[in-house]
Amino acid sequence: MTTGVLRNPDFVRFIGSHVANELGANISRVALPLVAVLVLHAGPAEVGLLTALQTAALLVIGLPAGVWVDRLRRRHVMMASDLTRCVLLAGIPLAAQFGLLSIGMMYAVALLVGMAQVFNDVADQTYLPDLVATEQLSDGNAKLEIVRSGAFMAGPGVGGVLVQTITAPFTILMTALGAFASVLLLGSIRAPDKPPAHSEPRPLLHDIGEGLAHVWRDRLLRAFAFSSAGTNLCVSAVVGLSVLFLSDVVRLPPTAIGILLMSGGVGGLVGGFSGAWLARRYGSARMTWLGFFAASPFGLLLPMTQADWRVSFFAITSMALSWGAVLSNIGQATYRQSTTPQHMLGRVNASVRFLVWGTMPLGALLGGLVAQQIGVRQALWVFMIGRLLSAVPLLFSPLPRMRDFSELRTRS
Numbered sequence: 001m002t003t004g005v006l007r008n009p010d011f012v013r014f015i016g017s018h019v020a021n022e023l024g025a026n027i028s029r030v031a032l033p034l035v036a037v038l039v040l041h042a043g044p045a046e047v048g049l050l051t052a053l054q055t056a057a058l059l060v061i062g063l064p065a066g067v068w069v070d071r072l073r074r075r076h077v078m079m080a081s082d083l084t085r086c087v088l089l090a091g092i093p094l095a096a097q098f099g100l101l102s103i104g105m106m107y108a109v110a111l112l113v114g115m116a117q118v119f120n121d122v123a124d125q126t127y128l129p130d131l132v133a134t135e136q137l138s139d140g141n142a143k144l145e146i147v148r149s150g151a152f153m154a155g156p157g158v159g160g161v162l163v164q165t166i167t168a169p170f171t172i173l174m175t176a177l178g179a180f181a182s183v184l185l186l187g188s189i190r191a192p193d194k195p196p197a198h199s200e201p202r203p204l205l206h207d208i209g210e211g212l213a214h215v216w217r218d219r220l221l222r223a224f225a226f227s228s229a230g231t232n233l234c235v236s237a238v239v240g241l242s243v244l245f246l247s248d249v250v251r252l253p254p255t256a257i258g259i260l261l262m263s264g265g266v267g268g269l270v271g272g273f274s275g276a277w278l279a280r281r282y283g284s285a286r287m288t289w290l291g292f293f294a295a296s297p298f299g300l301l302l303p304m305t306q307a308d309w310r311v312s313f314f315a316i317t318s319m320a321l322s323w324g325a326v327l328s329n330i331g332q333a334t335y336r337q338s339t340t341p342q343h344m345l346g347r348v349n350a351s352v353r354f355l356v357w358g359t360m361p362l363g364a365l366l367g368g369l370v371a372q373q374i375g376v377r378q379a380l381w382v383f384m385i386g387r388l389l390s391a392v393p394l395l396f397s398p399l400p401r402m403r404d405f406s407e408l409r410t411r412s
Contacts, residue, residue, distance in 0.1 A: 067208055075186055138276055157262075233363035288399065298320035
């Protein structure tokens, strides 16, 4: 029986850096737009562009980031990323203090911070197999998902309290200090940072193509990519319509809307806490299957939400889908980390993130267009049925016949 990853002091330092990093990133999600509104008096279009730039980095730098992560020491990449974020974010309160802050500077910081975060996200998934044993990957990924879900749920609330008590620019300074704390924690890890595999330098596009080709050739990775891309497209459409649906269609007060929107974080935490146990009890592949298929039917409850007892349908859907998404994330990350050759794991992680997350901006846009044509509630039916159908590619993959992902390593 393997010991838990929390008995590994280096993993504890690693997850500590995640707490600082993820909480800071989710506070920034609220604090950056509030700086633009409260300090620069930005309008809706400017705030919308600022928010978009925070997530646009994946499309700009997502694939090249995987190549560079494979060419460099992974822990060094994370430390450089956090230090870059620290410097960029600390510049905002400094510029505001001297009256030099502008919306153009905010745009530049949002984009560059997003780019640094992309490198960090790709590197940390690639670094985990260097830190824990293969049989502990599910447990390690589950612990990281707990941190991500908790930070996603708590970050905006913490950010709002900080903005109200110490002002928006100094809230940004706190996130910069969090990034610096992450640098210190990563630097304290005692396990040596493995050097990259030595090979002749090759063109960037060649290495990007190699990562994408590996995803395409692997039947299970390909099925995961298609299924998750469709799921994220539909979910991003639903998320984009949720506030409008709850306020204008269901007609709930703002306090109730806020509580309902937090319910997904609860499901994510439950998924993180139960993921490692489910993987041990039923197998890593079966846990991933459960994440895709057991939660999806609950999505059909959401369009039936009404301003009576059926308001619970929205919370049930959010918790169930978040729970399933976290189980799926744990399983997919574990599969990539345990089956992909180490010298190209960065490129494979980056390729999957690019393909899977790249559909999210399209989904948000599509959700608005469909709702404009057929109505918000009807659009939610369309996208929730679409999410249910997104799991179909997995029916034709090896996943339904597997218990553990280690079976593929045994057969090969």
